[in-house]
Amino acid sequence: MGRIALTGTASLLGGRLLRRLAETKGAARLLVVDVAAPPAALEVRHRAVDLTEPAADQRLLDVFREEEVEEVLHFAFYAGPRRDAAHAHELESIGTLAVLAAAAASGVARVVMRSFTAVYGARGQNPAFLTEDRPLQPDPALGWVRDKLEAEQHAASFARRYPDLKVAVLRFAPLLGPRVHTFYTRILDRRVVPVLMGYDPLVQMLHPDDALAAAEAAVDRAAAGAFNVVPSRPIPLLTALHLAGRIPVPVPHPVAYPAADLMWAAGVGEAPGRFCDYVRFPFVADGERARRELGFAARHASRDALMAYLDYRHPPARLSAAAAPA
Amino acid sequence: MSSRPKVVPMRRPAGAAAASSPAAVEAARRDGLLVAIARAVEAGRHGLTWENLAALWSAAYFSWHSEDVDEFGRDAKFTETIRPLLEFLYTVWWRVEPAGVENVPADGPALVVANHSGVLPWDGVMITLALRHEHPARRECRMLALDMFALLPFLAPALARTGAVRASQENGERLLRAGELVGVFPEGVKGVGKRYRDRYKLARFGRGGFVRLALRTAAPLVPCAVVGAEEIHPVIAKADWVGRPIGLPYFPITPSFPLLGPLGVVPLPTKWSIDFADPISTAAYGPEAADDPILVNRLSEQVRSVIQRMIDGRLARRRSIWFG
Secondary structure (H helix, E strand, C coil): CCEEEEECCCCHHHHHHHHHHHHHHHHHHEEEECCCCCCHHHCCEEECCCCCCCCHHHHHHHHHHHCCEEEEEECCCCCCCCCCHHHHHHHHHHHHHHHHHHHHHHCCCEEEEEEEHHHHCCCCCCCCCECCCCCCCCCCCCHHHHHHHHHHHHHHHHHHHCCCCEEEEEEECCECCCCCCCHHHHHHCCCEEEEECCCCCEECCECHHHHHHHHHHHCCCCCCEEEEECCCCCEEHHHHHHHCCCEEEEECHHHHHHHHHHHHHHCCCCCCHHHHHHHHCCCCECCHHHHHHCCCCCCCCHHHHHHHHHHHHCHHHHHHHHHCCC | CCCCCCCCCCCCCCCCCCCCHHHHHHHHHHHCHHHHHHHHHHHHHHCCCHHHHHHHHHHHHHCCCCCCCCCCCCCHHHHHHHHHHHHHHHHHHCCCEEECHHHCCCCCCEEEEECCCCCCCHHHHHHHHHHHHHCCCCCCEEEEECHHHHCCCCHHHHHHHCCCEECCHHHHHHHHHCCCEEEECCCCHHHHCCCHHHCCCCCCCCCCHHHHHHHHHCCCEEEEEEECHHHCCCCCEECHHHHHHHCCCCCEECCCCCCCHHHHHCCCCCCCEEEECCCECCHHHCHHHHHCHHHHHHHHHHHHHHHHHHHHHHHHHCCCCCCC
């Protein structure tokens, strides 16, 4: 059996997957391909490759050949929009191209790639549950999503051109739970959270334990194609904010888009204005295919993920509240 | 985030309660709205904090919303909260007279097909109430809402909370496969926005999407005729040039709207009847029949003529718009 190479192990999900696989598959079978070294205690082989450098595909090809890599778990993606859009594009779109090219050329059997349900695009016309065969139509002006879309398009075209290469794309719903730090949590951590006036879409929040279980289920399996990895049930955005004890402030959407853009440009916002679509319209995905073909069913609903995050974020207060007599 | 509260919450020993927001909210939800108000008033004497404000806000919200919704967003508590208003409209305002409710199957999937009218989707709400209250099995009908309603700010979340779902093949199929009773208005925008002079003349039934939905899921079609709804907002003229820029397919002008402003959305108290006809079974054709445009058209026309016949029958017997 060949090695399993992992990218993006410095991310929450990639790091947890690395630790889990070190337990279940043995550290000897793993190889970290990342600019950042894995924790020394894991005793996992590490080859430093920068996916954004021009000759990354050649470097990767050498590494995959020398280490006899059989499967690549590609998790090097940013969870939120970034101001250095050019760097994000190099890493996510071009970096994925390099990984796929090296995998195809070195005879890697399987690639498991991280993606996001956001690639469907948030649209009013979306069905209540998006299935994997739905065309991906995100807002092309939103670089954060466009890079993921391009990565998926590379994956699809490689899967077409190289039938021996099995590419599984896991479209994760936004993560929320212990140790999650993304732009979602930075927005959620505020006492006062702006929302769009008159809109209250259903949102999905995935517990990291479920995300890990799905990623693990996809390893060492000949599954190919896209899989939605989603919580068992969505929750309305306003219900989530009220459960978290935040104060939602409704902003009319004609004001919200330019205001968010201004704040983003000024360096105080968390996301560009077009992102408002994602709190205006639903992008709820259906997890049926992952259940059928990966045997993965989420154990947590969106509400559980939110509660787990709040427990993690405010532990002392909750402990003392529980200890206080009712 | 670790700001110490300046207030000791009520009924808590000093020092024990470092009430940062989620804990405060949790407590407030357990105690309910009155206690949250009392706590905010108490806090006001010492300086109101964000925590107390958020707890009050949250308790107020959850006093009429539930903490969990079903997968399409229906909120049981919200539905319960607005029930008195809807029942007032049903029994007092429009004095709805249902007939043939027992034609709706007692269990399993079925597609109720009705004529659409009345500018706002009140007919859907009343059909839901008729089935919930008068059907022996107390069936809950999930209405498929037009895009213009399902995407309209303010109305859209309220519709979703009361159980309506945006009309699309995927959503309808998912509901029917789950064994739900689903209601559709094949006339769509053409029906709900029709002028007063065109009342009770059924518009074209789309392209038969509802028939394909029923064929694919083997759900029986139940024709339903709503009489009375077409007069609640008599549309004299349409100012589409006002509606288009704000994303509405039409902008109705009625005797009271927009002349009387917000009063214009109060519907007229006409007398309503809702008739359900015998179900039309689709199981015999098989799911492949959904791709047969001739069959789809024939069934669509059959349902349309049944509804038109029921409407014409009611209209012939009706002596007054207001008293039936």
